[in-house]
Amino acid sequence: MSGQPAAVHLLGRLGLVAARVRRLVADRRRDDPDPDDAFRGLYVSAADAERLAAPPAGTAGTAGPAGTAGTAGTAEPDLADAQALAVLEAAADRAATDGADLRLRRLAHDFGLTGLDLEFLLVALLPDVEARYERLYGYLNDDVSRRRATIGLALELCGIPASAITGRSRFAGSGPLVGGGLLLVEQPDQPYLSRSLRVPDRVAAHLLGDDTVDARLAEVAWPAEDGAAVQGDASARDELAGRLGSALRAGVRLGYLRERPGAAAADLAVAALVRAGRSVLRLDLDTLAADPAPGDLLAATVREARLRGAGLVAGPVQALDPAAQPTHARLLRRVADQPVPVLLTGTVEWDPHWSRQAPLLVTAAPLDEQGRARLWRTAGGARTADRPAGWTDGVDSARELAPYLLGPDQVRRAAQAADQLALFAGADRVDADHLRAGVRGQNAAGLARLARRIEPAVGWADLVLVDPILDQLRELALRVRYRDRVLGRWRMRPGGGRGRGVLALFAGDSGTGKTMSAEVIATDLGLDLYVVDLSTVVDKYVGQTEKNLERIFTEAADVNGLLLFDEADAIFGKRSEVKDAHDRYANLESAYLLQRMESFDGVAVLTTNLRANLDEAFTRRLDLIVDFAMPDVAQRRALWDRCLGTELPRDEDLDLDFCARSFELTGGSIRACVVTAAYLAAGAGRPVRMSDLVGAVQREYRKLGRLLLESEFGEHRPRGEPARVH
Structure with a gap:
């Protein structure tokens, strides 16, 4: 030396x-x-x-x-x-x-x-x-x-x-x-x-020439380099980072980069500082605020940045609560008031009280489908890259990643997880299943505490619906897959603060396949299905229902999943004329939901048995409305056969054509009948017989409160059961 x-x-x-x-x-x-x-x-x-x-x-x-x-x-x-x-x-x-x-x-x-x-x-x-x-x-x-x-x-x-x-x-x-x-x-x-x-x-x-970061900063601050993908397509990323870098060179000392879901504000800030000729030190505000002596730790971080000639990229701002905690407010002001360039990042709106000087405000746009695909190909191991032209057993990362809102860090972690899954499976390449599993592994756990998580296990082949309904369901999947291109790149989303979410309503009688259709769409897109439990949402106290829903929407922003509001008319009902305080607050709840659904960036499906009960303002904001009708004879015949499956042993006397003609049941009721018949057969130690099916139908009718007509059962009337009309 x-x-x-x-x-x-x-x-x-x-x-x-x-x-x-x-x-x-x-x-x-x-x-x-x-x-x-x-x-x-x-x-x-x-x-x-x-x-x-x-x-x-x-x-x-x-x-x-x-x-x-x-x-x-x-x-x-x-x-x-x-x-x-x-x-x-x-x-x-x-x-x-x-x-x-x-x-x-x-x-x-x-x-x-x-x-x-x-x-x-x-x-x-x-x-x-x-x-x-x-x-x-x-x-x-x-x-x-x-x-x-x-x-x-x-x-x-x-x-x-x-x-x-x-x-x-x-x-x-x-x-x-x-x-x-x-x-x-x-x-x-x-x-x-x-x-x-x-x-x-x-x-x-x-x-003396040693650039090792102070050991005290190991958990709170670390050097960073310009990433390969920062946001959007490469030209938009470079243009925005270049303009921000020029502003920093010209003397800007404080900036706030607000990121939209799937964006990369931190990576954009890093790229801007690099273009300004500075090295970069990342600062985790969450860890800093949790330290017993955050002021001392911040001083050491700033000294490290000054020794390196670096700027600070500090976030996420939403980890602090300046409004409720004065110590957080003071800490945020100290971070903003430093003698080095400071670029704060977060998802919340900037509050002028957070600093003594006005920051440069920039919005970081999310990665588009091509940006995610480029980053995916470079983030994982050898098994993650797409196949060259002419190969047929690779994965089209651009298409498969299109339904997801992923930031760069999530893409990198998902690519590494998918590569490990392929290695564990002994595969030489990552396939679509590995990719989807890797992405699902990046979902935050918060939503699972507020909604029931279902890992989809059914596909299009499991649906028995008429072609017009199937076409609408495929259109819904298409909207989710290409929303980045249509709403983002082609700018087809109108103004008014609308999000880039996809919203649909499934209306129809119970058992007609609404929930199963939502699960099939989730399977097709590689998303988890989250069924919102209304018991955790609706509250008798004024304002609590809105708070519960806000928690769900906030957690859903960190999850690539399909949000299912079953029996949605319970919370999306019509507004009424205000006659007393109850009507007033009920209408406030509906108004909140209208605004929140419109700004939602995820995928949500509402199901209802009574479409007429939903407020018209909700239906206007929906992308699709799918009406599920009662199955006809041909569909019922297919449902009976599909529900019986291939593993359940069948007796030769099964007459599925008779079941389809005689019993006007929905798919859900048919499945319930088959399950009941399977238990009866298992108890008797034999294959399922026609008498088991007929007995199961009889039980289902009673459960539904329907009439037992002799004309429906005919020659297959349950043994020992007199024909009667209720």
Whole structure:
């Protein structure tokens, strides 16, 4: 290291300080009546006390402060020092012209140090670089246990009178040395001139060429580099990052990047700082706020950023609660009010009270389908890349990732998870199932506490519906898959603060396949299905229902899933004329839902048995309304066969055509009948017979409260059951 220009410059400057130390030691010994006292520094003899009490030379016996001008100049830099310093700085100028990074000079510039500040810093640093000066400092302090420079010794070595305010003020907490964290003034209980000076280990290591981040910051701050994908397509990303970088170079010191779902505000901030010519330090506000001493941790982080010439990317802002917690408000203001560029990121609106200065406000758009695909191909392992042209067993990452709202970090983690799943399965490539499992693994767990999570297990082949309904369901899946292109790239979403969500209503009698259709769509898109439990939503207390729904929508923003509101008319009912306070608050609830559904960015399906009960304002905001009708004879025949499956043993007397013609049942009721018949057959230890099916239908009729007509059962009337009409 000694041959590097930065080290040569630093060690040369320290050498000048060392020369002054040696001269001061020689001067002290010359004036010391007993320089060879073995107990020097351990006690004060009577002779020493008398000598110390004598008035300073040149004052004619008048008492005055020790170290005034004319008495403390023995170590002041002389002509030789000035000449040596000039030679050192000239060599440093040549090295800087050749592009060398002179850390001592950069430190002085970035922290605003004066020449005197730099001398004080070097005096305090010397014993950390050369151990022998510890003992010399102990001698000069007249205390062998105090091996660091004191304020008084630093002033004396630099030729500054102990009472001069120009020197003493450089050790103030608001000064660049102490305030910047470059110098620690310890032992505050000691007299001012006897307080020890220490250069923090991180600062000393930096000056000696070590760029390892302070160990205290391991959990809260870390260096970052420009990612491959920041947001949107490459041209839009580069254009926005370039404009933000230009603003930072022009002097902008505070920015707030609000990210939409699936966006990458942090990556955009990193790219902008890199384009501004700075390195980057990421700061986790959540971890910072949880620390017992967040102020000290923030100061160490800012010092690290200044040592590196870096800007701070701090977020997420929503991890703090400035409105409710004053400590969070103060911490956020401190973060915003730093002498380095600070780019805050978050999903919430900016509040002007969060900082003393107005930030540059930027909105970070989400990754589009092509951006996600590009990042996917580079984020995982060898199994994650798409197949070359001509291969048929690869995965089309652009198509498969289209339904998801994923930020860059989520894409990277999902790609790594998919690659590991493929490795575990022994596959040489990631397929669509691995990709979907990797994406589902990035879903936050919060929504699972508010809604019932169902991992879809049925597909299009399991649906028995007429073609027009199937076409509508496929259109719904199509809207989810290509919403980024249509609503984002082609800008087909109208204004008014509308989100990019896809909303549909499934209306029809119970058992006609509404919930199953939602599950099939979730399967097709690779989404989890979350069924909202109305018992956790509806509350008798005014305003609580809206709060519960807001929690659901907030958690759903962090989940790539399909949100299913079963029996939606319970909360999406019609508004009524206001006759009392109950009507007023019920209408407020509906108005809130109208606004919240319109700004929703996810995928939601509402099901109802009574479409007429829904408010017309809701239906206007829906993308699709699918009416599920009762199955006809052909569909019922297919449903009976599909529900019986291939594993359940069947007796030869089964007459599914008769069941389809005679019993007007929905798909849900047919499945219930088949399950009941299967239990009857299992109890009897034989295959399912026609009598089991007929008996199950009879039980289902009773459960539904329907009439038992002899004409329906005909020759298959249950044995021992008289025909009757209820």
